[in-house]
Amino acid sequence: MVDNILLKACLVLLVLPACVFAQDDDKWPPLSYLRADYRSVSIVAHVRIEDAEITNRVGGYENWKINAVVLESFKGKFKKGDVFTYFHGAEAGFKREYFSGEKIVFLLAERREDGAIHYAVLENSTLPANADRINKLRRIKKSSSRKRRA
DSSP: OHHHHHHHHHHHHHHHHHHHHHHHOTTOSOHHHHHHHHHHOSEEEEEEEEEEEEEEEETTEEEEEEEEEEEEEEESSOOTTOEEEEEEEEETTOOGGGGOEEEEEEEEEEEOTTSOEEEEEOTTOOEEOOHHHHHHHHHHHHHHHHHHHO
């Protein structure tokens, strides 16, 4: 039993640095990872965050209300220049600066009882924008539009 726990602890210690390094890598995530998130949501966009505020706290989590401007749309109804609001749940303690600048967001859309559409991020999908990620999303968008025409 102790050997099993020790083995698991060693595996975690070996894998953890690789995960941390991957998030700092401008080439991460791979195309397959982005494609899976792309398929899971209604909206994918490169946005500039204009404002972010905490709207609710529950336990160790906070719900952030984000106002953003679309810089480029990869999937969904938004166009360049559109301004919209979405929500991002996160562990408590994130600084406002984390919710600023340019991001790539993958958003779920839910129609509320009053008919309004509520946008929320797909968990663990928001990424800082960079040229590699944007080019990969353009490729995904292009391949998706070809499939719809066929």
